[in-house]
Amino acid sequence: xxxxxxxxxxxxxxxxxxxxxxxxxxxxxxxxxxxxxxxxxxxxxxxxxxxxxxxxxxxxxxxxxxxxxxxxxxxxxxxxxxxxxxxxxxxxxxxxxxxxxxxxxxxxxxxxxxxxxxxxxxxxxxxxxxxxxxxxxxxxxxxxxxxxxxxxxxxxxxxxxxxxxxxxxxxxxxxxxxxxxxxxxxxxxxxxxxxxxxxxxxxxxxxxxxxxxxxxxxxxxxxxxxxxxxxxxxxxxxxxxxxxxxxxxxxxxxxxxxxxxxxxxxxxxxxxxxxxxxxxxxxxxxxxxxxxxxxxxxxxxxxxxxxxxxxxxxxxxxxxxxxxxxxxxxxxxxxxxxxxxxxxxxxxxxxxxxxxxxxxxxxxxxxxxxxxxxxxxxxxxxxxxxxxxxxxxxxxxxxxxxxxxxxxxxxxxxxxxxxxxxxxxxxxxxxxxxxxxxxxxxxxxxxxxxxxxxxxxxxxxxxxxxxxxxxxxxxxxxxxxxxxxxxxxxxxxxxxxxxxxxxxxxxxxxxxxxxxxxxxxxxxxxxxxxxxxxxxxxxxxxxxxxxxxxxxxxxxxxxxxxxxxxxxx
Numbered sequence: 139x140x141x142x143x144x145x146x147x148x149x150x151x152x153x154x155x156x157x158x159x160x161x162x163x164x165x166x167x168x169x170x171x172x173x174x175x176x177x178x179x180x181x182x183x184x185x186x187x188x189x190x191x192x193x194x195x196x197x198x199x200x201x202x203x204x205x206x207x208x209x210x211x212x213x214x215x216x217x218x219x220x221x222x223x224x225x226x227x228x229x230x231x232x233x234x235x236x237x238x239x240x241x242x243x244x245x246x247x248x249x250x251x252x253x254x255x256x257x258x259x260x261x262x263x264x265x266x267x268x269x270x271x272x273x274x275x276x277x278x279x280x281x282x283x284x285x286x287x288x289x290x291x292x293x294x295x296x297x298x299x300x301x302x303x304x305x306x307x308x309x310x311x312x313x314x315x316x317x318x319x320x321x322x323x324x325x326x327x328x329x330x331x332x333x334x335x336x337x338x339x340x341x342x343x344x345x346x347x348x349x350x351x352x353x354x355x356x357x358x359x360x361x362x363x364x365x366x367x368x369x370x371x372x373x374x375x376x377x378x379x380x381x382x383x384x385x386x387x388x389x390x391x392x393x394x395x396x397x398x399x400x401x402x403x404x405x406x407x408x409x410x411x412x413x414x415x416x417x418x419x420x421x422x423x424x425x426x427x428x429x430x431x432x433x434x435x436x437x438x439x440x441x442x443x444x445x446x447x448x449x450x451x452x453x454x455x456x457x458x459x460x461x462x463x464x465x466x467x468x469x470x471x472x473x474x475x476x477x478x479x480x481x482x483x484x485x486x487x488x489x490x491x492x493x494x495x496x497x498x499x500x501x502x503x504x505x506x507x508x509x510x511x512x513x514x515x516x517x518x519x520x521x522x523x524x525x526x527x528x529x530x531x532x533x534x535x536x537x538x539x540x541x542x543x544x545x546x547x548x549x550x551x552x553x554x555x556x557x558x559x560x561x562x563x564x565x566x567x568x569x570x571x572x573x574x575x576x577x578x579x580x581x582x583x584x585x586x587x588x589x590x591x592x593x594x595x596x597x598x599x600x601x602x603x604x605x606x607x608x609x610x611x612x613x614x615x616x617x618x619x620x621x622x623x624x625x626x627x628x629x630x631x632x633x634x635x636x637x638x639x640x641x642x643x644x645x646x647x648x649x650x651x652x653x654x655x656x657x658x659x660x661x662x663x664x665x666x667x668x669x670x671x672x673x674x675x676x677x678x679x680x681x682x683x684x685x686x687x688x689x690x691x692x693x694x695x696x697x698x699x700x701x702x703x704x705x706x707x
Contacts, residue, residue: 148560148562149517149526151565153530153564154199155201157182157533158203158533159178159203160644161209163228175210179346180305181305181535181538184307184310184342184346187346187353189549193550195564196554197565197566198564201425202364231250254276257301257304258540259273261540261543266303267324269301272297296326298332302335309546350417351417354417359566363423365426366404366638367638370428370593371432371435374399375438377390379585379593382584384592387593387594387597388600390610395606395610396613422567423445425448426447429531429589431447436480446567447482448482448483449484449588450587451705452590453591454469456586456591457580457584461580468519470486472576472577474580476580481571486529487703490532492512493530502550514561517561589704590706597646606646608669609669636671639668648660657691669684
């Protein structure tokens with residue numbers, strides 16, 4: 139960029155990472171059905187904070203779903219109990235790694251093998267020759283289960299260790315002498331080696347939230363929240379809001395979610411309380427689950443004292459069109475819906491999706507140079523707007539499995555180049571609002587999410603709609619139990635949390651034929667379990683339909699279905 143092309147003002151840029159996992163526990167006994175919370179913690183949440191710690195001039199916003207915070211804390215408590223108080227671990231995969239005695243009946247052998255095959259072959263498996271060999275042996279055994287009995291205990295021990303080493307943060311793999319020693323050893327891991335891994339993971343999990351808190355207190359990042367159990371708030375408030383972006387959308391049989399506004403307020407309040415419990419202060423900002431907003435959602439956030447929230451670019455474009463305004467050359471602004479106090483920011487889909495879906499196969503320096511070039515072009519278009527702000531928003535966990543070395547080189551280059559660029563200011567939303575007071579007005583909001591600007595990922599397909607009808611059924615039963623005063627205060631509190639878990643967006647995300655059979659089966663089972671548990675808590679016999687799977691996947695989506703682009707191609 140030549141001097142004459144330089145913008146009049148530096149371009150404000152916010153990098154916004156969303157950390158989120160659904161509730162994987164059976165809340166009756168706190169046993170975990172899937173290991174993704176602790177695996178993403180030891181790999182992604184640890185790496186993401188380390189990169190921010192190591193780049194003093196970088197700034198970012200980091201969002202944590204409250205139910206993720208609770209699960210991270212629960213894993214820390216589990217590991218402390220195991221290491222220091224003789225207690226059992228409640229996650230089957232973590233327990234298999236830790237326990238001296240491997241229980242190797244056929245069911246457990248298959249469970250360990252299947253669990254340890256859930257890793258990106260190109261990035262997590264192939265870089266480790268012994269791990270690649272072990273996974274080949276594991277795949278062979280699954281094809282011919284008669285061979286399982288001939289695989290030794292050492293095979294399973296080594297497979298478990300290598301799987302966890304592959305899921306260990308790159309910054310830890312590079313710096314921790316014990317991890318480096320285990321990688322070098324490569325074979326014949328002992329119980330001492332496995333115990334050492336457990337101690338390392340305890341330290342990582344136990345300290346990770348405090349590391350984010352310290353960065354926030356130092357003003358180097360901003361922390362924000364989502365509603366407690368990550369529900370789609372606009373759909374809780376009004377199921378028919380899905381028609382605003384998709385007028386012909388097929389809706390569930392139920393015309394409304396009972397007392398959905400009150401449930402939305404409960405999720406917001408519980409989310410704020412949970413955030414404050416772990417970080418010690420009240421959040422100023424909110425990423426409404428999946429960037430899902432509506433007029434009522436913005437009103438609720440404003441009433442709850444939320445100073446800013448964020449959503450998707452297509453929501454903005456739909457809303458500008460409905461407001462009778464054209465999307466001019468510079469749509470990168472802070473917005474205000476009518477007289478509501480919460481400022482609204484909108485994701486740049488193109489830039490965010492480049493990181494999420496394209497740059498993984500690029501050399502890190504080329505990828506960052508390309509991103510910077512796009513930002514320079516935006517700065518030119520917005521040269522006369524000192525308040526221009528670009529929001530790059532995406533998952534803080536799922537993309538890095540597809541990058542070399544967990545995105546190590548890309549993230550280092552990203553923070554270094556952006557923080558040193560003379561025409562770019564890395565900032566946070568709260569810092570931006572302190573010095574930039576102008577907001578562009580939005581008179582109308584078209585309800586939608588960051589995915590395509592609609593709610594089609596969570597409603598409209600027959601299995602998703604069936605899941606909504608199941609949820610409405612259990613909510614009616616819950617309301618009757620509360621009205622009839624048949625529950626104690628303690629039982630009501632437990633039922634409220636269980637209901638919140640059932641209201642999570644994640645179950646609806648995975649239902650449908652386009653997702654893989656394995657993923658759909660796992661989330662179908664989890665959803666029906668959570669619904670059944672709620673019926674049990676309110677002392678009502680669960681309906682017969684909960685005994686049968688209702689959604690079956692057959693697809694092979696990009697990135698396993700865990701990520702979607704913001705706009706349809």
